[in-house]
Amino acid sequence: MTGGEPTVGAAIRAALLTADPQAKAMAARKVARDWRLGRLAFAFGEAMPERPARPPAPELLPPSRMPRRGRGQSERGRIALWHALGHIEFVAIDLALDIAGRFGAEMGRGFVTDFLGVAADEAMHFGLIDRHLRAMGSHYGALPAHDGLWEAAHDTRHDVAARLAVVPMVLEARGLDVTPATLDRVRAGGDERGARILERILDDEIRHVRFGATHFDSCAQLRQVNAADLWKSLVSRHFRGAIKPPFNDSARLAAGLSRDLYGEVAMPQGAG
Template sequence: MASEDLSTAIRAALRTADPRAKVMATRALVRRWRKGELAHAFSVTMPDRPAWPDYLELRPPGQMPKRGKGGSDRNRQALWHSLAHIEFVAIDLALDMAGRFGGAMGRAFVGDFLSVAADEALHFALVDRKLHSMGLRYGDLPAHDGLWASAQATAHDVAARLAVVPMVLEARGLDVTPAMIERVRAQGDEHGSRILERILDDEIRHVAVGARHFKDWCHKAAVPTDSAWISLVKEHFAGVVKPPFNDSARLAAGLSRTAYGALA
């Protein structure tokens, strides 16, 4: 019999600042949800911001140091630290999606995004371990706040959140990761390339989850999917949808080439 409701557990994980503790809290709540130990109820609201380590220096994206593409130790550390930050914030993005919108969107929506959160927790753990092997910890370098800014801009509207976070921000990862894999492999880091391949495979599925629920929302709202997506991205995304695109990965994730091509 479920004694605690889902929103309370999600909020607690979002309010966990220590990176490893957040990973453990996320895994634990997903296990409890799958076992039926958390009631599908939403008694508390989600925080405006999740808790992050107080030693993490956040900068606007435009003030981040330029990262080189060479194989120097400094460039490699900057790359993996950037990936660690993306995966850490992705845990909170998936948790917030389930906790903020799950009451209205239903159990299948909740289950999908909790599965995404569990994957992101695993990704962060893999990248964090990689960072430690390089003599670094997450938070040793500055990070930008652009990902959560997009979450805040879409906190009022599940369609906008789906359009921007999985279908723009995560989809961008599908475009840039293959070249990153080749660059890391060319530097002789086969272990790193395998981590990135695992992340890419999972991210195709994550984008597909977002695209599927967005299409379902459009169907229920009786609006055309492509034009609704284009309109929401124009309204709520401050960045640019830019090529080159990984069309095969985007197709596998269910994204419309007509739609993203119209914004390129």
């Protein structure tokens, strides 16, 4: 608190420490709304948690131990796909909250506004997917999931430029690449409602990646270094995977990522 006034840092921390999925989604949307309406002071007196609170389910497994999804158009395969997408959106709530709370004091009000808006979007996406899963007779938590997305956040917790380089500009950008094919597969299976959900997510994710790219450029300017060189250096140091084609070049360009940036570090198509 600052002079009795609620602070954005305290509100973000409370949302991160909310374990129940639906309650976390509601908390994220409330923080974003209260910040937008001027109800929260720009102050960060509390440290962000090393790890956000998580529900008892889903069970979190290493990626190597994740069960195969099954055939894409089988009922089991469809549920596994939507459960995996739901987990990505659930973790993305924490990713957006954490970057706003961990680096907001350093980066300023506009940065907080952008990433609390992202958190609210991810909460809405999670709600749409969870309702879709329930309409299919399942729910979030019914299947295991892996924690690779949060591991990437934890590994970059000491440097905002590294966080921006890896999370929005690599991991979320990969979503721009794979979502169109997933959307086509879902629509081909007759799931028009699911296809509309994915179209909404893709549109929003372009904006989210653009926020990451824009604030990363600001970091590079402050450090008086070339943005592309800084990005390549940080990705090589902090990203354990490979940047693989095919790329959705038009969506990436709309998000502020030029082919000149990621093309030089990408694996050749078909490699790996």
